Amino acid sequence: MDHRSTPSRIETLAVHGGERRPGPDGSVVFPIYQGTVYTYDDGASYHDIKYIRLNTTPSQKYLHDKIAALEGAEAAVATSSGMAAVTTALHALLKAGDHLIAGDTLYGGTHTFLTEHAPALGWQVTFVDPGKPETFKPALRPNTKAMLVESITNPLMRVARHKDVVAFAKQAGLTTIIDNTFASPVNFRPLALGYDLAFHSATKYLNGHSDLVAGCLVGSKALIERVRETLNHYGGTLDPHAGFLLARGMKTLALRVRAQGTNALALAKSLSAHPKVAGVNYPGLETHPDQKHARELFSGFGGMLSIQLKGGVPAAEKLVASLRIPTYAPSLGGVETLIVRPSLTSHAGMKREERLACGITDDLLRISCGIEAQEDLVEDFRQALDKV
Numbered sequence: 001m002d003h004r005s006t007p008s009r010i011e012t013l014a015v016h017g018g019e020r021r022p023g024p025d026g027s028v029v030f031p032i033y034q035g036t037v038y039t040y041d042d043g044a045s046y047h048d049i050k051y052i053r054l055n056t057t058p059s060q061k062y063l064h065d066k067i068a069a070l071e072g073a074e075a076a077v078a079t080s081s082g083m084a085a086v087t088t089a090l091h092a093l094l095k096a097g098d099h100l101i102a103g104d105t106l107y108g109g110t111h112t113f114l115t116e117h118a119p120a121l122g123w124q125v126t127f128v129d130p131g132k133p134e135t136f137k138p139a140l141r142p143n144t145k146a147m148l149v150e151s152i153t154n155p156l157m158r159v160a161r162h163k164d165v166v167a168f169a170k171q172a173g174l175t176t177i178i179d180n181t182f183a184s185p186v187n188f189r190p191l192a193l194g195y196d197l198a199f200h201s202a203t204k205y206l207n208g209h210s211d212l213v214a215g216c217l218v219g220s221k222a223l224i225e226r227v228r229e230t231l232n233h234y235g236g237t238l239d240p241h242a243g244f245l246l247a248r249g250m251k252t253l254a255l256r257v258r259a260q261g262t263n264a265l266a267l268a269k270s271l272s273a274h275p276k277v278a279g280v281n282y283p284g285l286e287t288h289p290d291q292k293h294a295r296e297l298f299s300g301f302g303g304m305l306s307i308q309l310k311g312g313v314p315a316a317e318k319l320v321a322s323l324r325i326p327t328y329a330p331s332l333g334g335v336e337t338l339i340v341r342p343s344l345t346s347h348a349g350m351k352r353e354e355r356l357a358c359g360i361t362d363d364l365l366r367i368s369c370g371i372e373a374q375e376d377l378v379e380d381f382r383q384a385l386d387k388v
């Protein structure tokens, strides 16, 4: 369906956005075009030849339209992973000698890419606290080209001063890039606020079933074309079969993310009232430092929270061992609830002092809420806390 004529509510967009009506041979579900080669259209330029790596085959174009519809974007492109999305975007925007301003608590893979690979590429990077707009201007250099932040940070669920990021970048002439994985387009659509490029690890909420790796980028036609051409050269393209699974997952995105948010809020409230819990980080709680700001920008607070128990590491270990529903595993955004200690997983690569300085203590537990019954999750944590 032409998404200009589709109602704009996210539940409807998730189902109908980008869909072809009628589909090939009348199919309601868009098929998988697995072929790598197509007959040559006279006059097609290199980047428009139909070939999977060039992101131009029918299943890929369908997926791109669906993603663009969900984010309210002019254009989208899928990538083979979330890391392929961010690294390709940076390669499209930066050349040797350019400078990037980046948030200081980025996803571990992004942070490591910027600290370990950017210098060899001749890119300069300055990390700022995206919650402190007064730190932006001092970071600006004559060669600054772009600014990179995340919608909600991991694992403390801090929310950047998004309006200030956009206003600062516009004034300084920078291209803004945002990792919208944690919020998902159900809760936040960064392009509407003025961000230039948004990307996802579609491995997480967009797919939502913990069974594929993918990424995507959304933005204006011109910017996405620039990214797509870079992607075509670097080769981080998504296979149509994985793309089919991603499109299928996306149809239930709104339902899943709402259920995950409801579960996260219920769990956050119940845990913050528990005498054995020292602290709960969830932007939907009154006690969260960014709550007011999150409420203004987001239509929901997401399915991720983190907690600290009064008994430190032994208590955290005991809790994890006593829980029946959550699986002890990294990653996030799937239908099943997961729990993990970021100090041992996502942030294990950081120096301990640096990690502690950002508030990521050894005993911090991060929870990715699934779509199980709210009462079952709350009750499970209660029985596990009784054993701590």
Ligand SMILES: *Cc1c(COP(=O)(O)O)cnc(C)c1O
Binding pocket: 081, 082, 083, 084, 107, 109, 110, 150, 154, 179, 181, 182, 200, 201, 202, 203, 204, 213, 214, 215
């Ligand atoms: C997982 C994740 C990534 C990386 O995505 P992959 O699909 O694993 O490459 C990037 N950003 C955030 C916030 C993530 O959670």
